[in-house]
Amino acid sequence: MNRQQLFEQIQQKQSFLCVGLDSDINKIPEHLLDNEDPIYAFNKAIVDATAPFCVAYKPNVAFYESMGVQGWLALEKTVAYIRQRYPQQFIIADAKRGDIGNTSEMYARTFFDRMKVDALTVAPYMGEDSVKPFLLHQERWVILLALTSNKGSEDFQLTIDREGESLFAKVPDHFLLVPGVGAQGGSLEEVCRYGMNSQCGLLVNSSRNIIYADSGEDFASAAAGEARKLQLEMQLMLGKHVG
Amino acid sequence: MNRQQLFEQIQQKQSFLCVGLDSDINKIPEHLLDNEDPIYAFNKAIVDATAPFCVAYKPNVAFYESMGVQGWLALEKTVAYIRQRYPQQFIIADAKRGDIGNTSEMYARTFFDRMKVDALTVAPYMGEDSVKPFLLHQERWVILLALTSNKGSEDFQLTIDREGESLFAKVPDHFLLVPGVGAQGGSLEEVCRYGMNSQCGLLVNSSRNIIYADSGEDFASAAAGEARKLQLEMQLMLGKHVG
Numbered sequence: 001m002n003r004q005q006l007f008e009q010i011q012q013k014q015s016f017l018c019v020g021l022d023s024d025i026n027k028i029p030e031h032l033l034d035n036e037d038p039i040y041a042f043n044k045a046i047v048d049a050t051a052p053f054c055v056a057y058k059p060n061v062a063f064y065e066s067m068g069v070q071g072w073l074a075l076e077k078t079v080a081y082i083r084q085r086y087p088q089q090f091i092i093a094d095a096k097r098g099d100i101g102n103t104s105e106m107y108a109r110t111f112f113d114r115m116k117v118d119a120l121t122v123a124p125y126m127g128e129d130s131v132k133p134f135l136l137h138q139e140r141w142v143i144l145l146a147l148t149s150n151k152g153s154e155d156f157q158l159t160i161d162r163e164g165e166s167l168f169a170k171v172p173d174h175f176l177l178v179p180g181v182g183a184q185g186g187s188l189e190e191v192c193r194y195g196m197n198s199q200c201g202l203l204v205n206s207s208r209n210i211i212y213a214d215s216g217e218d219f220a221s222a223a224a225g226e227a228r229k230l231q232l233e234m235q236l237m238l239g240k241h242v243g
Numbered sequence: 244m245n246r247q248q249l250f251e252q253i254q255q256k257q258s259f260l261c262v263g264l265d266s267d268i269n270k271i272p273e274h275l276l277d278n279e280d281p282i283y284a285f286n287k288a289i290v291d292a293t294a295p296f297c298v299a300y301k302p303n304v305a306f307y308e309s310m311g312v313q314g315w316l317a318l319e320k321t322v323a324y325i326r327q328r329y330p331q332q333f334i335i336a337d338a339k340r341g342d343i344g345n346t347s348e349m350y351a352r353t354f355f356d357r358m359k360v361d362a363l364t365v366a367p368y369m370g371e372d373s374v375k376p377f378l379l380h381q382e383r384w385v386i387l388l389a390l391t392s393n394k395g396s397e398d399f400q401l402t403i404d405r406e407g408e409s410l411f412a413k414v415p416d417h418f419l420l421v422p423g424v425g426a427q428g429g430s431l432e433e434v435c436r437y438g439m440n441s442q443c444g445l446l447v448n449s450s451r452n453i454i455y456a457d458s459g460e461d462f463a464s465a466a467a468g469e470a471r472k473l474q475l476e477m478q479l480m481l482g483k484h485v486g
Contacts, residue, residue, distance in 0.1 A: 062349035068319060068357055072312045096342055098366050106305035114311055123341050125368035125388060145368060
């Protein structure tokens with residue numbers, strides 16, 4: 001998916017919501033544990049319920065690989081399901097990979113060629129050459145970790161200007177993935193004031209607030225309700241800043 | 244495995260060699276492709292051939308996950324095989340993970356609890372809090388990416404002193420994993436001169452030079468030959484610097 005196609009989806013749905021699939025076997029509703037693949041059953045229900053209100057899904061790869069082979073299977077099946085049923089959804093593998101040369105090529109093979117996600121998150125600790133190998137893949141996106149909000153971020157990220165306002169001004173054509181509206185306490189209003197550009201320029205992620213909105217039988221409709229709430233807020237923001 | 248146990252292995256085998264299992268389906272000998280799990284068959288043969296000459300194995304996780312579920316299976320089986328047959332070998336999952344909070348906890352679950360490797364490589368882009376969660380696991384090691392040798396390393400690693408000599412002086416009790424003696428052209432002599440301490444303090448990795456020493460039927464004995472060569476050089480170095 002290219003930038004123009006993503007923007008069209010945002011306009012059509014009046015949403016720039018990304019639903020984070022941080023699906024944890026210890027947190028999903030108990031009644032799902034009878035399924036052959038509980039995580040896949042959970043994801044399928046969450047995706048079906050939230051698809052009208054979001055433009056992207058972001059599985060957090062760590063959660064899947066912690067379950068070994070079974071987890072990878074659930075991840076691959078989830079991505080394939082979204083691809084097939086909701087081909088207009090943008091899929092981000094949140095893997096925070098970072099390496100160089102032939103190892104980066106392996107990551108590209110895994111996520112772009114094999115799993116066919118649209119985007120991969122990359123931690124650029126090793127610098128420019130940890131990013132370049134991914135850029136050879138057409139219509140695939142690399143999402144770089146830039147300024148993270150944790151305390152330890154100062155240990156290595158000192159070279160980046162910490163003022164949101166000036167960061168956005170430096171990259172006016174940005175497309176940013178903003179995590180943590182919701183559980184991590186970010187304000188949508190503020191993010192939009194500084195972060196939006198004429199093509200929206202933002203995807204805003206929400207994970208736990210949506211997928212664990214309810215821990216019982218009604219988890220999917222509760223997730224839909226939370227996603228719908230955010231979509232309505234986003235509609236307002238799009239009207240105000242993008243027009 | 245703790246530090247003392249690792250040092251005992253080094254003394255006993257007169258080797259501080261780590262064999263890197265960068266096993267690639269496109270590079271292993273053709274006759275292995277008939278096996279049900281060619282990568283596992285390759286790794287098993289390499290491990291059996293090289294175990295007398297090394298103290299550690301380091302599967303590069305990217306190579307396995309690029310094959311999806313089948314790759315994870317090969318990785319888990321390889322680690323289990325080494326654990327069972329060669330319990331004194333130190334196993335490093337070279338995954339270069341880096342995240343915070345509950346995601347780091349997931350990585351620890353994957354590699355320490357589930358796969359039961361001794362050590363995990365971590366890219367500390369997000370700083371101190373991306374490392375701390377791993378330190379709660381007793382007798383498990385975190386290997387931090389510090390000063391990488393690629394060109395782009397200057398993009399983020401500016402805060403670290405670039406002189407090997409003074410880096411070693413700053414952390415006299417270090418245990419360092421030094422990659423790339425061999426294919427990447429490092430000199431064992433030089434690494435030992437600056438990097439050894441009274442408990443050796445080094446593991447030196449070699450991957451492609453050993454595992455792809457021969458592409459035919461004799462790949463395993465060729466790998467043993469290369470590993471043996473390095474072990475002999477290491478024996479000299481241990482005599483000279485550790486005694």
